[in-house]
Amino acid sequence: MRKFQLSDKGFDVLNTIFVTIIVLLIVYPLIFVLSASISSPSAVNTGKMWLWPVDISFSGFKTVFQNEAIWSGYRNTIIYTVVGTILHLVILLPCAYALSRKEIVGKQFIMWFILFTMLFNGGLIPTYLVIQSLGMIDTIWAIVVPNVVGAWSILVARAFFQQSIPDQLVEASKIDGATDFQIFFKIVLPLSLPIIAVMALFHAVGLWNQYFNALIYLSDETKYPLQLILREILILNEGMMSGGAGSEGGSVNSFAEQIETASLIKYAVIIVSSLPLLIVYPFVQRFFVKGVLIGSVKE
Amino acid sequence: MAKNPARAISLNSRLDKFKKNVLLNWRLYVFLLPAILYFTIFHYIPMYGVQIAFKDFYATEGITGSPWAGFEHFSRFFDSYYFWRLIKNTIILSLYQLILFPLPIIFALMLNELKNGPFKKWSQTLTYAPHFMSVVVIVGMLVAFLDPITGIINHVITSFGGSSISFLTSPEWFRHIFVWSGQWQTLGWGTIIYLAALSGVNPELHEAAKIDGATRIQRILHINIPAILPTIVVLFILNIGSFMAIGFEKVLLMQNNLNAETSDIIQTFVYQTGLLEGQYSFAAAIGLFDSVINLTLLVIVNQVARKTSENSLW
Numbered sequence: 001m002r003k004f005q006l007s008d009k010g011f012d013v014l015n016t017i018f019v020t021i022i023v024l025l026i027v028y029p030l031i032f033v034l035s036a037s038i039s040s041p042s043a044v045n046t047g048k049m050w051l052w053p054v055d056i057s058f059s060g061f062k063t064v065f066q067n068e069a070i071w072s073g074y075r076n077t078i079i080y081t082v083v084g085t086i087l088h089l090v091i092l093l094p095c096a097y098a099l100s101r102k103e104i105v106g107k108q109f110i111m112w113f114i115l116f117t118m119l120f121n122g123g124l125i126p127t128y129l130v131i132q133s134l135g136m137i138d139t140i141w142a143i144v145v146p147n148v149v150g151a152w153s154i155l156v157a158r159a160f161f162q163q164s165i166p167d168q169l170v171e172a173s174k175i176d177g178a179t180d181f182q183i184f185f186k187i188v189l190p191l192s193l194p195i196i197a198v199m200a201l202f203h204a205v206g207l208w209n210q211y212f213n214a215l216i217y218l219s220d221e222t223k224y225p226l227q228l229i230l231r232e233i234l235i236l237n238e239g240m241m242s243g244g245a246g247s248e249g250g251s252v253n254s255f256a257e258q259i260e261t262a263s264l265i266k267y268a269v270i271i272v273s274s275l276p277l278l279i280v281y282p283f284v285q286r287f288f289v290k291g292v293l294i295g296s297v298k299e
Numbered sequence: 300m301a302k303n304p305a306r307a308i309s310l311n312s313r314l315d316k317f318k319k320n321v322l323l324n325w326r327l328y329v330f331l332l333p334a335i336l337y338f339t340i341f342h343y344i345p346m347y348g349v350q351i352a353f354k355d356f357y358a359t360e361g362i363t364g365s366p367w368a369g370f371e372h373f374s375r376f377f378d379s380y381y382f383w384r385l386i387k388n389t390i391i392l393s394l395y396q397l398i399l400f401p402l403p404i405i406f407a408l409m410l411n412e413l414k415n416g417p418f419k420k421w422s423q424t425l426t427y428a429p430h431f432m433s434v435v436v437i438v439g440m441l442v443a444f445l446d447p448i449t450g451i452i453n454h455v456i457t458s459f460g461g462s463s464i465s466f467l468t469s470p471e472w473f474r475h476i477f478v479w480s481g482q483w484q485t486l487g488w489g490t491i492i493y494l495a496a497l498s499g500v501n502p503e504l505h506e507a508a509k510i511d512g513a514t515r516i517q518r519i520l521h522i523n524i525p526a527i528l529p530t531i532v533v534l535f536i537l538n539i540g541s542f543m544a545i546g547f548e549k550v551l552l553m554q555n556n557l558n559a560e561t562s563d564i565i566q567t568f569v570y571q572t573g574l575l576e577g578q579y580s581f582a583a584a585i586g587l588f589d590s591v592i593n594l595t596l597l598v599i600v601n602q603v604a605r606k607t608s609e610n611s612l613w
Contacts, residue, residue, distance in 0.1 A: 015412050015413065019413065022426070023422050026483060047455075090333070094329075095333065098328070104327055123345070124570060124573060126345035126586075149334060180326035209435075211435050212548045216570075231435050234436070235435070235438055235442055263449065270439060274436055285424060292491045293492070
């Protein structure tokens with residue numbers, strides 16, 4: 001019995017050590033970015049800074065905040081995220097609610113109609129041609145309308161409505177003369193705030209982080225979302241080449257200068273772009289976890 | 300003979316019933332309308348448009364007006380010298396990701412053994428965080444960390460006397476960097492479903508096993524893992540279903556001329572030939588080939604799972 005106790009404790013110690021190592025491995029890059037963003041670029045580039053900030057300077061952030069392209073990207077992303085999320089809810093919630101009600105005829109068929117899109121799709125090119133023929137290229141609609149709602153979200157929201165809106169409640173309201181519109185807006189929605197929050201959060205994060213639709217559908221730089229601006233700065237190393245949105249006209253930077261600015265701002269720009277999500281995230285974590293869990297409930 | 304009129308009547312009465320139902324519940328059908336319109340326009344019309352894979356698409360002629368080309372684009376793709384390279388790269392990258400499938404399970408089992416408290420909570424919160432970062436930021440961080448001159452990784456290598464490596468431009472490093480940075484981002488988040496399944500394990504089972512003298516490892520192996528097996532199977536099927544659908548947006552960001560030898564996968568090729576070079580029909584054919592393989596894989600795996608265990612998607 002003693003031996004068993006001991007090995008149990010040994011297991012705990014080892015397990016804690018391993019978990020700690022994994023957590024440190026995951027957190028280290030984040031701490032590095034945070035420290036690098038407020039260190040002098042030369043300390044970062046020469047490897048002098050490896051954990052805590054060295055030669056603290058906020059010039060990176062200053063340059064970021066002076067960058068027109070980043071501001072315009074930020075503004076565009078906020079607009080796309082807000083509009084896209086509202087559109088998502090407007091399409092998702094009524095549909096999921098209707099599918100949760102037994103009155104609808106051909107529900108099975110409609111579910112399959114929706115679910116089939118999870119299994120098969122036309123692919124990149126045919127989808128692109130549809131967006132193009134609708135005249136959505138270079139408009140906000142090319143960003144917010146494709147993928148506005150997925151079969152998965154409909155399944156999840158429908159499951160929520162089925163579980164948490166009692167049939168008797170709907171029936172009773174109907175007898176009292178309420179229409180389906182009234183029932184939905186006055187009874188169902190107020191009871192469904194958790195699922196609305198989960199769905200809105202997931203979709204908003206997706207919109208905030210996506211770059212590909214913008215890459216293929218937008219060519220006007222003043223409409224670029226933040227992620228495309230980041231791509232230019234971080235990956236293509238184009239720094240503030242063309243000045244992006246609202247370029248100050250004629251300020252021609254030399255190539256070397258651009259590289260220097262790019263290395264100055266790259267960490268600050270990562271922080272500035274990820275911060276909104278990372279700050280909000282601990283407070284809404286339970287919603288996200290809930291979302292994943294409702295989604296995993298098998299039909 | 301007698302059956303036909305009867306069927307017609309029943310069809311008629313069903314139609315009547317449907318009409319009545321629509322009249323009575325038309326508001327609910329209105330609720331369905333936006334979603335049905337969306338799926339029709341942005342999913343089913345592209346499926347109809349897939350026919351350009353069998354045509355020579357000219358923008359001026361439209362989809363239906365363009366002349367048929369049969370399997371010309373497919374055979375051109377299968378015969379091209381890059382076909383095997385694309386297939387090989389796509390499959391290796393997918394398999395590499397797939398063999399790491401157990402990692403979140405192991406990590407979830409480890410987290411589950413921690414006592415409830417701040418350490419466990421912080422471990423979860425911190426490891427979930429990278430999930431919320433965008434691919435652009437992740438790849439941007441890779442570019443910064445792995446830079447041959449200024450990157451921290453190469454500073455470490457050179458300080459130990461090694462010579463600096465240009466990670467992002469070498470084909471032999473691409474897969475490792477892609478897959479492991481993906482693990483870094485999703486490991487924590489991937490544990491959520493398993494942790495939920497683990498929290499449903501009956502504590503009495505553990506008590507009974509303890510009395511019988513089972514060690515912690517034995518209890519994990521014989522109680523916890525069987526308890527989450529259904530979850531594992533379902534997630535595994537889903538994983539296979541998206542087998543070839545590797546995070547292509549990330550590959551695209553990491554790709555450059557120098558690492559193309561390993562980073563060129565089917566989907567980046569579709570993007571390149573279709574949208575950059577404007578070969579719509581050819582690219583649509585390759586995309587269709589990709590979708591069909593994915594669908595086939597999903598169906599096969601689901602079938603196998605249904606035969607061998609009770610867990611399947613449908």
